[in-house]
Amino acid sequence: MKNTIRIIASVLLIAVIAASFAACGKKPAPAKDYDINAIAETIHKEVPFEDPYLALVENREFALSTYGVDPALVADENGQKACSIFVSGAYPEMIVAIKAKDEASAAKVMDSVKALIETYIKNYTTYTPEQVAKLESAVTETRGAYVFAIVSNDNSAAANCLKGLLG
Amino acid sequence: MTTPPPRTASRGFWGKELEKNEKKLHTARLVTVIVFTAVLGLVFLLLLVLPKHAGELSPLEFRSLQEFPWKTGGSNNSAQRIAEDVVTGEFSAHTDKFLEDHFPGRKFFIALNAYTMRLTGRNADQAVVRGRNGRLYDAVLRIDEEQLEKNVSRLNGFAEENGLRMAYVNVPTSALTVTEELPRLSLEYHDAEAISFIREHTGAYVPDLISLFKAQPDPGRLMYRTDHHWTMEGAYLCYCDLARELGFEAVPSSDYNAEGYDFYGSYYRKAGLWQTPPDTLEIWRSPALENAKVTVGWGSSAAVYTGVYDETKLVPGEVDRYAAYLYSNNPVTVIENPEGNGRAVMMVKDSFGNSIAPLIASAYSTVVMIDTRYFRGIEPAPSEYVSEYGITDLIVVFGTDSSVSDVFINFLR
Structure with a gap:
C-alpha cells in the first residue's frame, strides 16, 4: 500500500514538473512580413481605448524619440522610419508598431519601450493609480524584427486582436 | 529518541518522571497542531467570507487592489485564457498578489510591521523615514x-x-x-x-x-x-x-x-x-x-x-x-x-x-x-x-x- 502511494506521488510529481517546463519549451513563431501601419490602424479601430482622441504621431522620428528608441535601430520604408505610433493626450494609452532593422535591434527597441512603460507606471502611481493596472498588463510582443506594444482600456482584447493579426 | 524501559514495577521514581514528561510533550505537540490548524482554518475562512475590494482603489494606500486571478483578462476571462495563464505562471503571480491585498487583518499587520521597525531602530534606509513628532521623511535620493x-x-x-x-x-x-x-x-x-x-x-x-x-x-x-x-x-x-x-x-x-x-x-x-x-x-x-x-x-x-x-x-x-x-x-x-x-x-x-x-x-x-x-x-x-x-x-x-x-x-x- 505504501509503495503504491509512493509510485502515484512520483508520477504526479513528474507530471507537474513536465507541465512547468511546457512554457520553457515554447518555440518562437516564425518571422513574417507585416504591414505595421495596417496593424496599428486595425488595433485603433477594434480595441477599446479610454481616450477617444488617441492619435497617430505623424512625425515618425519624433515619435521614436518620445519612446527613447534610437532611430538607427529602426528600418527605413519609403523614405521614412518604419513605425506607427498612436498616443493619448490624457492617458498612458498607446499603440506601438515598429519594424526594426533586425532581430537584435528589435530586442533593444523593446527594451526602450518597456523602460518607458515602467516610467509611466512610476508617474501615474501617485496621481492616477487607476491607470496603473493598464500599464502593468500592457501587451508587448516581438516577432522577428517587429515590435508591438499596446496599452488600452482592455488589454485582453488587445492581445487577442494582435494575435489574430499576426497569425 | 530512545525507547523508554517497559512499564514494570521496577521503573521506580525516574521512570515515573519520564512517563510524566512524555505525556506533557505529547500534549504540547497536540496543542500545537490544533492551534496551528485552527489559525490556518480561521485565516482561510476569513479570506472566504470577508468582503473583497478586488480592482477597487484602496483609500489608505491610494492604489488599485489586485483583481480576482480569474478576472484579470478584461473582456477575455475564458477557461482557455485562464489555462494559458496557469501555464505561463501569470495565474499564480496574480493569486499571490490577490492574497497579499486581501489577507485578513492586512491593515493591522502592515501597521504592526511599521511600528516594530520604528521601535527597533530599523528606519534610516526605508522608503519612508519615520521622524519625531509624527513627521515622515522621504528616503535619500540618488542624484x-x-x-x-x-x-x-x-x-x-x-x-x-x-x-x-x-x-x-x-x-x-x-x-x-x-x-x-x-x-x-x-x-x-x-x-x-x-x-x-x-x-x-x-x-x-x-x-x-x-x-x-x-x-x-x-x-x-x-x-x-x-x-x-x-x-x-x-x-x-x-x-x-x-x-x-x-x-x-x-x-x-x-x-x-x-x-x-x-x-x-x-x-x-x-x-x-x-x-x-x-x-x-x-x-x-x-x-x-x-x-x-x-x-x-x-x-x-x-x-x-x-x-x-x-x-x-x-x-x-x-x-x-x-x-x-x-x-x-x-x-x-x-x-x-x-x-x-x-x-x-x-x-x-x-x-x-x-x-x-x-x-x-x-x-x-x-x-x-x-x-x-x-x-x-x-x-x-x-x-x-x-x-x-x-x-x-x-x-x-x-x-x-x-x-x-x-x-x-x-x-x-
Whole structure:
C-alpha cells in the first residue's frame, strides 16, 4: 500500500514538473512580413481605448524619440522610419508598431519601450493609480524584427486582436 | 529518541518522571497542531467570507487592489485564457498578489510591521523615514548628475530659443529644512548638491529655499508631515522670493481667505503608521482666483473650468486632496486672470507647481503650466504657447526627484 502511494506521488510529481517546463519549451513563431501601419490602424479601430482622441504621431522620428528608441535601430520604408505610433493626450494609452532593422535591434527597441512603460507606471502611481493596472498588463510582443506594444482600456482584447493579426 | 524501559514495577521514581514528561510533550505537540490548524482554518475562512475590494482603489494606500486571478483578462476571462495563464505562471503571480491585498487583518499587520521597525531602530534606509513628532521623511535620493545636466541644458536652451527670463525653483525634501524632527540615526541627503549643480549650470535665478525655509521661526509649517509637498505657507514664501527677483508684485497673504482640510499624503500611504495624525491642507481663496478661467488640455478635448480649485476633491472622504490644486497633473493647463498684471508666464513643473501656480496666477494675467511627464508627442509645442500668449518669463518648479529624473524634457521644444 505504501509503495503504491509512493509510485502515484512520483508520477504526479513528474507530471507537474513536465507541465512547468511546457512554457520553457515554447518555440518562437516564425518571422513574417507585416504591414505595421495596417496593424496599428486595425488595433485603433477594434480595441477599446479610454481616450477617444488617441492619435497617430505623424512625425515618425519624433515619435521614436518620445519612446527613447534610437532611430538607427529602426528600418527605413519609403523614405521614412518604419513605425506607427498612436498616443493619448490624457492617458498612458498607446499603440506601438515598429519594424526594426533586425532581430537584435528589435530586442533593444523593446527594451526602450518597456523602460518607458515602467516610467509611466512610476508617474501615474501617485496621481492616477487607476491607470496603473493598464500599464502593468500592457501587451508587448516581438516577432522577428517587429515590435508591438499596446496599452488600452482592455488589454485582453488587445492581445487577442494582435494575435489574430499576426497569425 | 530512545525507547523508554517497559512499564514494570521496577521503573521506580525516574521512570515515573519520564512517563510524566512524555505525556506533557505529547500534549504540547497536540496543542500545537490544533492551534496551528485552527489559525490556518480561521485565516482561510476569513479570506472566504470577508468582503473583497478586488480592482477597487484602496483609500489608505491610494492604489488599485489586485483583481480576482480569474478576472484579470478584461473582456477575455475564458477557461482557455485562464489555462494559458496557469501555464505561463501569470495565474499564480496574480493569486499571490490577490492574497497579499486581501489577507485578513492586512491593515493591522502592515501597521504592526511599521511600528516594530520604528521601535527597533530599523528606519534610516526605508522608503519612508519615520521622524519625531509624527513627521515622515522621504528616503535619500540618488542624484543622477547626467540626467540633471540634460534637464537643465534643455531648459536653458528653451529659455534662450524663446527669449525668456528664467527662474529655476528646486524644492528640497523636508529632511533638509525640518531637521529637528529627523530621527537620531539618518542618512545624508543630497538635495543641496543638486541645487548647487543647477546654479553652476544655468544663468537662471535659483532661489536658496534651504536657507530661506530654515531661517523661518517654524520651518515645520512649510512642508507637510505626511506628504512630500510644501504647504501653502512654504509655496507663498517662495512666491514672494520670485516676486522680488522677477519684478512682479506679490499679493499680500492677508488678501487670501484660508480654508483647512484634513490631508493624508504620499508618505502616510507608504509608511503604514496609520496612527499618524493628519496634516491640514490649505486652500487660499481670493475673488481673482475664484473667477480665473482654467483650461486643461487643448483643442477639442480641452476642459474649461472657473476657479483654480477642484471642489470635488475637497468633499469628505476624498482621498487625494492635493489634486484640488488645478485639477491634478495634466500636460497643459492655462490659467487666465482678468485682474492680472498684463504679463504672461510659463511654468514647467511637476506637482510642486500646482500649489504655487494659483499664487503666481494672482499676479500674472496668464500662467501656462507645462508638465512634460504627461506629454506624448501630440500636444502643441510649448513654444507655440510662448508666441500665442506673449510669454516673457519661465519659472521651473521641480522637486529634486523630478530635476534628476527623466521627465521627458525633450518635449520642451
